Amino acid sequence: MLRIHYLNLSLAIFVLVSMGCGSDNGSESTTLELDTRVRLIAEEGDFALVETADAQQYYVDLGLLKSRTTLTNKIEGQHTHVLSATTDAYLDDPPDVPAEQKPRSIEKISNEQASLNRLYMTEKTQRQIIAPTNMGLFVDQVTGENVWPAYTCHNPDCPKKGTDDDPYLFVLFDRSKPPICPACVRAFQLSGAGQEELTPYLRWTRPYELEEKKRRVKQLDAERKRAYRALKESKQDN
Numbered sequence: 001m002l003r004i005h006y007l008n009l010s011l012a013i014f015v016l017v018s019m020g021c022g023s024d025n026g027s028e029s030t031t032l033e034l035d036t037r038v039r040l041i042a043e044e045g046d047f048a049l050v051e052t053a054d055a056q057q058y059y060v061d062l063g064l065l066k067s068r069t070t071l072t073n074k075i076e077g078q079h080t081h082v083l084s085a086t087t088d089a090y091l092d093d094p095p096d097v098p099a100e101q102k103p104r105s106i107e108k109i110s111n112e113q114a115s116l117n118r119l120y121m122t123e124k125t126q127r128q129i130i131a132p133t134n135m136g137l138f139v140d141q142v143t144g145e146n147v148w149p150a151y152t153c154h155n156p157d158c159p160k161k162g163t164d165d166d167p168y169l170f171v172l173f174d175r176s177k178p179p180i181c182p183a184c185v186r187a188f189q190l191s192g193a194g195q196e197e198l199t200p201y202l203r204w205t206r207p208y209e210l211e212e213k214k215r216r217v218k219q220l221d222a223e224r225k226r227a228y229r230a231l232k233e234s235k236q237d238n
Contacts, residue, residue, distance in 0.1 A: 027092040032060065034086050037079035040065060047094045053079070058089035061098040063215040067117055070130045072141050084112060084216060103227035113220050116213045119150040121171045128169075130210070148173050153181035155204040169208055181205045 032038075038050035041057065048062040065081040088099055103109070120129040122145040129140065129147060140147050148171035153161060160183040162168040172179045178190075180201045185191060190198060 027059075027090040027094060029088045029090045030058070032058065032083055032087055032089045034083060036083045037068070037077065038065070038081050038083065039078050040080045044094075046098055047090075050081070050089075053077070058091060059094035060087055060089050063098070063212075063219045065212060066216075067130050067210070067212060069117075069132070070128075084116070100226075101223070103223050103230055106224065106227050106231075109220055109224050109227060113217065116216055117210055118213065119169070119208050119210055120147045121150045121169060122147055123171060123173055126169075126171070133213075146173065150208040151179075151181070151205055152208040153184060153204055154206060155181060155184055155201065158204070159183050159187045167208060172205075178202065179205055 032052070036052065038052055038060075041049040041051055043049075043062055044059070046062055047059045048065055049057060049059055050065070051057050060083065064084050064087050066084040067081055068076075068079060085101070087101070114134045115132045117130050118133045120131055120135075121127065122129070122140045122143050124145055125143055127140060127143055127145075128150070131138075138147050139145065150169045151172055152167045152169055155161065158168065158181060160168040160181075168181075168183065170182055177185075178198055178201075180190060180198060181204065184201050184204070188201075190201065
């Protein structure tokens, strides 16, 4: 009887492991490739629940979601994002933290960082456009206006200071004026002010960074460190 008991126990353990209970998360995973188009359904911690074009739902690393560009008003399917790198995708519950991927080359990491999205605005109507950071200056296909990177003001006393969810945004296209928040210029009468008076306002006026870009930059910085470390170790081995 004792031998049968141990046999049944061993069989039960084998079945549980086969079902995934012996893994870290027990979730079946697949691989989604770079530039896969997905629709964001929900954000859950470090992960996002997304739906692919074939209506499959997966959990993926939230940092890898890159908003689709909005250079035109044309709607191209239901996808809201694309994947900025090849990644593991989980059918059920994701792991506690995203898996650390093998580092790519320094060149590939730098190329991705240069292509991360930023927010642009048209010169007059201030239509907001999401496009890669390395776009350079361009003309809006919808309005025909010049397009510039969006800026925001971090002055705690700015009269138009917004919130994280609704920031005060503007463009700086007049090169004859100091690159300072226009609301602060008017409110604090900074036209014609000297360099010493303008210095803090110059620090407070910064390019607006999308949350998705800030998340991904942190991941790329960590990957770059791993890549440099791997490169150093390979040279030492040689």
